[in-house]
Every structure is written in C-alpha cells, then in structure tokens.
Amino acid sequence: MxxxxxxxxxxxxxxxxxxxxxxxxxxxxxxxxxxxxxxxxxxxxxxxxxxxxxxxxxxxxxxxxxxxxxxxxxxxxxxxxxxxxxxxxxxxxxxxxxxxxxxxxxxxxxxxxxxxxxxQLPPIDGLASRWGRSVFHCPYCHGYELGGGRIGVLATSALSHHHAMMLPDWGTVTLFTNGCYAPDAAQREALAARGVAIEPARVECLVDMATLALADGRRVVLDGLFTLSxxxxxxxxxxxxxxxxxxxxxxxxxxxxxxxxxxxxxxxxxxxxxxxxxxxxxxxxxxxxxxxxxxxxxxxx
CATH class of the missing domain: 3.50.50.60 (FAD/NAD(P)-binding domain)
Structure with a gap:
C-alpha cells in the first residue's frame, strides 16, 4: 500500500x-x-x-x-x-x-x-518451481534437514566441484556434471575419497520432489538437489x-x-x-x- x-x-x-x-x-x-x-x-x-x-x-x-x-x-x-x-x-x-x-x-x-x-537458475525444466523447497544452494541452510539422505549436485561450472566436496557431510552425494565440466584426475580422486559418485549423463528435467530424469531414460530419486545459481x-x-x-x-x-x-x-x-x-x-x-x-x-x- x-x-x-x-x-x-x-x-x-x-x-x-x-x-x-x-x-x-x-x-x-x-x-x-x-x-x-x-x-x-x-x-x-x-x-x-x-x-x-x-x-x-x-x-x-x-x-x-x-x-x-x-x-x-x-x-x-x-x-x-x-x-x-x-x-x-x-x-x-x-x-x-x-x-x-x-x-x-x-x-x-x-x-x-x-x-x-x-x-539466475540453470535452465532445467522443473527446477525453478522447486527452488527453496527441494532444490537449494546453501548446505548450511538446508543440508541438515535432508537427514543424511540422497543428495544430488547439479553442476553449473567447475565451481560445483567445491559444492560436491562439501556435501558428503550431509548425506550420500552424486555429482551430475551435465556437460558443464569434466573433473580431472586429481578432482576425481578427491571426490572418490569423499564418497561422491559422478554421473555424466545429461539432466533433462526434475519430477516429483527431487527426482532427476536423465537423457538416457534413467531416473535418479533424490531427497534434495543442490546447485549454484x-x-x-x-x-x-x-x-x-x-x-x-x-x-x-x-x-x-x-x-x-x-x-x-x-x-x-x-x-x-x-x-x-x-x-x-x-x-x-x-x-x-x-x-x-x-x-x-x-x-x-x-x-x-
């Protein structure tokens, strides 16, 4: 008013x-x-x-x-x-x-x-409507509530490596590189030491709460997804x-x-x-x- x-x-x-x-x-x-x-x-x-x-x-x-x-x-x-x-x-x-x-x-x-x-969010169908609900950017703000569950990191650049290295303290992590960057040998070794799985298939969209539909037809069910805006x-x-x-x-x-x-x-x-x-x-x-x-x-x- x-x-x-x-x-x-x-x-x-x-x-x-x-x-x-x-x-x-x-x-x-x-x-x-x-x-x-x-x-x-x-x-x-x-x-x-x-x-x-x-x-x-x-x-x-x-x-x-x-x-x-x-x-x-x-x-x-x-x-x-x-x-x-x-x-x-x-x-x-x-x-x-x-x-x-x-x-x-x-x-x-x-x-x-x-x-x-x-x-400004990655142009993935279904991501914006889940922003702040099941898709997040800050582990300190939202990681604990995922209860140590299945966490995805949707890469937007090489900076997502740091995101993926942090998040195993909050759950079981998969890094979806989505064509944005390719971890080098040292980065792969570091991610493996933290228990992070790497998924190279492209992400088509998000469905349900935080399920990623991949370009090869697979669906990966997650409890939460993190990405860098x-x-x-x-x-x-x-x-x-x-x-x-x-x-x-x-x-x-x-x-x-x-x-x-x-x-x-x-x-x-x-x-x-x-x-x-x-x-x-x-x-x-x-x-x-x-x-x-x-x-x-x-x-x-």
Missing part, C-alpha cells in the same frame, strides 16, 4: 527492507536518526518455508523473521516506511536524491543499499550511483570497505548484494556494520 511521503530530508534512506536493511535501520533508529526504509517487498528467500543457521531463529519461517524485524524497527518514532521500489538515485548537493516508482523523490544525507540479488544485484540504483563491483564465484557484488561503505562516499551497502555469498546471519551482521558506518559518517562530514 502506498504511503504518502512528504518532501523532507532524511538522515539516511535505506533501500531494501529485508534482513540487512532492517538491521541497518535499527542501528540508525537507536541513534535517533531520521530513517526512511524503501522496500519493494521481494525477499530472496521467499521460496523457502523455513530458515536455518540464524542463532535464536533456527527453523522459523523467513517471512516471520522479516515481519518481526519490521515491527521492531517501526516501533522507533524516527523511522518511516515506504512500500515500493526505488527506481533511481543520484548525488544531490552533499547528499542524495532517490526516485521512487510512484514518481516521488526523497532526499537524504546518506544511503544504505540493501537491495539484494536475484538468483548466478546472482545479479537487484535494480539499477547502484549502477546509477557508480558503485564499484567485484566479481565473486556466483556473480558480481558491490565492493565495500571495512565499515561497509561503497566506492561512492556516503553510500553504504550490506546483505547479499554486497557479499560474495550470503545468509540471513551474514546479512544481519553486515547490516549492523552498515548502519553504524552510516551513522558515524554523519558525525564528520
């Missing part, structure tokens, strides 16, 4: 109201700074029923964690919330002007980009501002320093958009640092 936003100067606009953005906003709110959170409402983990590995919230529904965080942040009187997307941002004097999808413009002294990323930073705001990027194993992400400031002074970034690989726990921690960094920068500039 659209909330009318007056033209006022916020201390900080936080773009993205998921775990990282909420964490940054909380630090700023507790410093009694005026904060506007702009959120398009698209969490990366919206497909998963449960979240794991975040201390104090293990096994809780991701949406419930985010909703509780939003309520905590909005309890502070200096915080405002806008449901909608930020479509642009540019330098404006000694601060920034942020354009919103409804045509409004808001101005702030600092920005925190917690825009998240979009997962490619990630893309959401939106165009970071690019418009000229924020530098670094290339990670799964895609480009925003370059930040020790206090989570980007290459553009006054612009901070946190969450999956500013990290090579992420989780809720990492996002919350990075959000704390971005919020603290943004606040402290207001004291000296």
């Amino acid at each position: 659209h909330t009318e936003i007056p033209r006022y100067d916020a201390d900080v606009v936080v773009i993205g109201g998921s775990y990282a953005g909420l964490s940054a906003a909380l630090q700023l709110a507790r410093a009694r700074r005026r904060v506007l959170v702009v959120d398009a409402g698209v969490r990366r983990n919206r497909f998963a029923a449960h979240s794991h590995g975040f201390l104090g919230q293990d096994g809780r529904a991701p949406g419930d964690i985010a909703a509780a965080g939003r309520a905590e942040v909005l309890a502070y009187p200096t915080v405002r919330w806008h449901d909608g997307a930020a479509t642009g941002a540019q330098a404006d004097g000694d601060g920034f002007a942020v354009s919103l999808a409804d045509g409004a413009t808001v101005r702030a002294r600092r920005l925190v980009l917690a825009v998240g990323v979009e997962d 490619r990630t893309q930073v959401n939106g165009s705001v970071a690019a418009q501002l000229g924020c530098a990027m670094d290339e990670g194993p799964m895609g480009a992400y925003l370059r930040t320093d020790a206090i989570k400031e980007t290459s553009v002074p006054g612009v901070f970034a946190c969450g999956d958009a500013a990290r090579a690989a992420g989780s809720i726990a990492f996002a919350v921690g990075d959000g704390v640092q971005a919020g603290v960094g943004a606040h402290q920068s207001l004291l000296s500039r």
Whole structure:
C-alpha cells in the first residue's frame, strides 16, 4: 500500500527492507536518526518455508523473521516506511536524491543499499518451481534437514566441484556434471575419497520432489538437489550511483570497505548484494556494520 511521503530530508534512506536493511535501520533508529526504509517487498528467500543457521531463529519461517524485524524497527518514532521500489538515485548537493516508482523523490544525507540479488537458475525444466523447497544452494541452510539422505549436485561450472566436496557431510552425494565440466584426475580422486559418485549423463528435467530424469531414460530419486545459481544485484540504483563491483564465484557484488561503505562516499551497502555469498546471519551482521558506518559518517562530514 502506498504511503504518502512528504518532501523532507532524511538522515539516511535505506533501500531494501529485508534482513540487512532492517538491521541497518535499527542501528540508525537507536541513534535517533531520521530513517526512511524503501522496500519493494521481494525477499530472496521467499521460496523457502523455513530458515536455518540464524542463532535464536533456527527453523522459523523467513517471512516471520522479516515481519518481526519490521515491527521492531517501526516501533522507533524516527523511522518511516515506504512500500515500493526505488527506481533511481543520484548525488544531490552533499547528499542524495532517490526516485521512487510512484514518481516521488526523497532526499537524504546518506544511503544504505540493501537491495539484494536475484538468483539466475540453470535452465532445467522443473527446477525453478522447486527452488527453496527441494532444490537449494546453501548446505548450511538446508543440508541438515535432508537427514543424511540422497543428495544430488547439479553442476553449473567447475565451481560445483567445491559444492560436491562439501556435501558428503550431509548425506550420500552424486555429482551430475551435465556437460558443464569434466573433473580431472586429481578432482576425481578427491571426490572418490569423499564418497561422491559422478554421473555424466545429461539432466533433462526434475519430477516429483527431487527426482532427476536423465537423457538416457534413467531416473535418479533424490531427497534434495543442490546447485549454484548466478546472482545479479537487484535494480539499477547502484549502477546509477557508480558503485564499484567485484566479481565473486556466483556473480558480481558491490565492493565495500571495512565499515561497509561503497566506492561512492556516503553510500553504504550490506546483505547479499554486497557479499560474495550470503545468509540471513551474514546479512544481519553486515547490516549492523552498515548502519553504524552510516551513522558515524554523519558525525564528520
């Protein structure tokens, strides 16, 4: 629902109201700074029923964690919330002007980009509809719940070798190379030492919960499948501002320093958009640092 936003100067606009953005906003709110959170409402983990590995919230529904965080942040009187997307941002004097999808413009002294990323999945029929349910990317987030069962690794590049080497700690693993790479002799030896089977046949599609239909007609029944997505930073705001990027194993992400400031002074970034690989726990921690960094920068500039 659209909330009318007056033209006022916020201390900080936080773009993205998921775990990282909420964490940054909380630090700023507790410093009694005026904060506007702009959120398009698209969490990366919206497909998963449960979240794991975040201390104090293990096994809780991701949406419930985010909703509780939003309520905590909005309890502070200096915080405002806008449901909608930020479509642009540019330098404006000694601060920034942020354009919103409804045509409004808001101005702030600092920005925190917690825009998240979009997962670009392998083009295998049936995979996207099972993403976050029986197809995953993070063993630490989802491996334990497979109960030591049958796990597949669908290769997307040579980086999938590392995935396959990790996952035997969570079950019995088969690596489906799917024409994406051919393990060399040393890699085969390492995989064998970890008990990983190698399946070279191409994967046609996924059926049932996590059953792979192969090109030669066989079907391999699994309890869960892991694959590496490619990630893309959401939106165009970071690019418009000229924020530098670094290339990670799964895609480009925003370059930040020790206090989570980007290459553009006054612009901070946190969450999956500013990290090579992420989780809720990492996002919350990075959000704390971005919020603290943004606040402290207001004291000296």
